[in-house]
Amino acid sequence: MPAQKTSQTTWTLITIASILVAVLLLWEGLKSFSRASEYALALPWGGTLDLSNFNNQQLPHLGDIFGAFLEPAQRNGPPLYVILFRASLFTLSEAVAGFVLGSLLGFVLAVIFTHSSLLQRGLLPYVIASQTIPILAIAPMVVVWMRQLDLTALAVPVIAAYLTFFPVTIYTLRGLTSVSPLQLELMQSYAATRLQILVKLRIPNALPQMFTALKISATASVVGAIIGELPSGIQDGLGGAILNFNQYYVQSPPRLWATIVAAALVGMLFFGAVVLAERLIVRWQVKA
Amino acid sequence: MIISVENMTKKFRGSDGLTVHALDHVNLQIQQGEFVSLIGPSGCGKSTLLRVIADLIEPTEGRVLVNGKPAPQARKDRDYGFVFQSATLYDWRTVLQNVELPLEIMGFPRTMRQARAREMLRLVELGDFEGKYPYQLSGGMQQRVSIARALAFEPKILLMDEPFGALDEMTRERMNNELLNIWAKLGVTCIFVTHSIPEAVYLSTRVVVMSPRPGRIAEVIDVPLQQPRGTDTRDHDDYFHIQSRVRSALREGSGEAADSRRLREGIGG
Ligand SMILES: Nc1ncnc2c1ncn2[C@@H]1O[C@H](COP(=O)(O)OP(=O)(O)O)[C@@H](O)[C@H]1O
Numbered sequence: 001m002p003a004q005k006t007s008q009t010t011w012t013l014i015t016i017a018s019i020l021v022a023v024l025l026l027w028e029g030l031k032s033f034s035r036a037s038e039y040a041l042a043l044p045w046g047g048t049l050d051l052s053n054f055n056n057q058q059l060p061h062l063g064d065i066f067g068a069f070l071e072p073a074q075r076n077g078p079p080l081y082v083i084l085f086r087a088s089l090f091t092l093s094e095a096v097a098g099f100v101l102g103s104l105l106g107f108v109l110a111v112i113f114t115h116s117s118l119l120q121r122g123l124l125p126y127v128i129a130s131q132t133i134p135i136l137a138i139a140p141m142v143v144v145w146m147r148q149l150d151l152t153a154l155a156v157p158v159i160a161a162y163l164t165f166f167p168v169t170i171y172t173l174r175g176l177t178s179v180s181p182l183q184l185e186l187m188q189s190y191a192a193t194r195l196q197i198l199v200k201l202r203i204p205n206a207l208p209q210m211f212t213a214l215k216i217s218a219t220a221s222v223v224g225a226i227i228g229e230l231p232s233g234i235q236d237g238l239g240g241a242i243l244n245f246n247q248y249y250v251q252s253p254p255r256l257w258a259t260i261v262a263a264a265l266v267g268m269l270f271f272g273a274v275v276l277a278e279r280l281i282v283r284w285q286v287k288a
Numbered sequence: 289m290i291i292s293v294e295n296m297t298k299k300f301r302g303s304d305g306l307t308v309h310a311l312d313h314v315n316l317q318i319q320q321g322e323f324v325s326l327i328g329p330s331g332c333g334k335s336t337l338l339r340v341i342a343d344l345i346e347p348t349e350g351r352v353l354v355n356g357k358p359a360p361q362a363r364k365d366r367d368y369g370f371v372f373q374s375a376t377l378y379d380w381r382t383v384l385q386n387v388e389l390p391l392e393i394m395g396f397p398r399t400m401r402q403a404r405a406r407e408m409l410r411l412v413e414l415g416d417f418e419g420k421y422p423y424q425l426s427g428g429m430q431q432r433v434s435i436a437r438a439l440a441f442e443p444k445i446l447l448m449d450e451p452f453g454a455l456d457e458m459t460r461e462r463m464n465n466e467l468l469n470i471w472a473k474l475g476v477t478c479i480f481v482t483h484s485i486p487e488a489v490y491l492s493t494r495v496v497v498m499s500p501r502p503g504r505i506a507e508v509i510d511v512p513l514q515q516p517r518g519t520d521t522r523d524h525d526d527y528f529h530i531q532s533r534v535r536s537a538l539r540e541g542s543g544e545a546a547d548s549r550r551l552r553e554g555i556g557g
């Protein structure tokens with residue numbers, strides 16, 4: 001069994017690495033092919049295909065993107081990777097705060113809905129409606145409200161939480177309510193209280209589904225934090241960096257691409273942390 | 289007298305709006321320390337009777353008394369241990385933790401819980417499996433864990449709804465003997481639902497034969513076979529005689545139901 005697991009992990013890593021190499025080869029291959037054909041491909045049936053999307057301005061060389069990490073972003077400033085590392089930490093901490101806020105809210109809503117079908121019917125439509133409003137429309141208002149409440153530091157976490165509470169509510173609700181009738185009767189036969197049924201039966205039963213939601217929320221909270229930074233005028237995070245390097249894109253395209261790479265890494269790191277927590281906590285095997 | 293079912297009727301309102309008459313004016317008295325089996329065709333209300341006794345559902349009419357107190361009070365006093373057809377173990381708990389579950393809910397201190405749970409696991413001969421998870425056990429072992437769990441808090445009454453229905457014949461016979469050992473050792477009162485005539489006769493001091501539509505007690509048959517039961521019991525003439533009495537009571541029970549149906553249809557037509 002452990003040997004089998006090891007070889008499985010090895011194969012996973014080999015697959016991930018191969019796909020990465022394939023993407024890199026495709027990226028550079030398309031670029032050199034486009035350059036060789038001078039960014040225009042004559043089609044056999046007449047006309048030409050515009051390949052200018054693959055020029056160095058639109059799609060920088062991979063070497064240039066990774067090189068950009070090492071070069072200073074400003075004259076006499078620290079290298080870009082230092083700036084991006086600090087920005088990533090800042091955004092990650094906002095995302096984690098939003099993730100915690102959103103997950104707590106989602107969990108509390110699910111527990112309420114589990115115990116009151118009236119509140120579930122009354123409130124759930126608003127919860128769903130909240131997710132149809134684009135986050136870009138909500139974010140500036142949240143910033144203003146939080147400023148008025150003297151809670152400016154909470155603006156970005158609240159925006160991130162807005163994106164994360166929904167999957168947690170839906171999946172946790174499903175997990176809390178999908179206990180088998182016999183298991184409920186077992187609890188009744190012990191004259192267990194509602195709280196005991198919640199803690200000893202419903203919540204453990206919901207954990208696998210809750211982790212599914214938390215994995216979605218982890219990546220969504222990073223997106224939420226980055227988007228939240230834009231209207232708040234926060235300069236210290238990845239959102240600020242994206243805005244900034246976007247302005248100077250013409251001078252140096254690789255910097256924006258490097259920032260995108262950093263944002264993706266932050267999301268994957270957070271996702272990985274949730275997966276790790278899941279492995280540690282959900283150690284049982286659910287009956288088929 | 290420990291359990292007294294008095295004039296009890298249970299009707300369900302089905303999802304189609306029609307009323308299902310699951311039990312009709314059932315009367316049953318059970319003494320302390322008895323082993324009573326309920327047997328009858330599917331849908332005759334065996335599970336319903338068990339669940340009304342355990343106060344998992346309310347009767348439509350009549351009442352259930354346990355040592356003179358109403359069933360809801362008995363449930364609050366933790367008088368019932370319930371074993372279902374499937375083991376209903378919690379996937380996320382080890383074997384030991386599963387047996388500890390009722391003790392946790394009843395607020396026993398941790399060390400006492402573990403000691404008690406280990407004792408119960410030894411009783412069902414699963415002492416070496418306390419650290420395993422349910423998915424690592426066979427069906428028979430899971431059902432033994434669920435019996436240990438039902439006994440852990442020393443309930444006065446053990447209610448079992450076809451607990452061995454899903455097991456193969458060999459395992460079933462072994463489980464029957466184990467159950468009888470436990471019953472003799474703990475002096476607990478057992479009510480046991482089964483589809484198997486030999487199993488009912490082998491285990492019980494009395495067999496309650498039920499008939500369907502509406503669920504009724506057709507006949508109660510005493511089983512005066514010698515205690516403790518064992519291989520000798522299975523060879524005894526009376527063992528077979530009582531089985532054929534149960535069999536004919538079952539046949540009569542369903543025959544009667546068919547007769548009355550014919551009668552009703554005759555009147556209607
Ligand atoms: N919760 C319920 N709702 C509606 N009908 C039920 C319910 N539980 C049982 N019944 C009906 O009551 C009758 C007796 O069921 P049950 O006690 O499960 O029978 P048995 O255990 O003897 O097979 C059946 O006709 C069954 O369909």
Ligand SMILES: [Mg+2]
Binds near residue numbers: 334
């Ligand atoms: Mg049944």
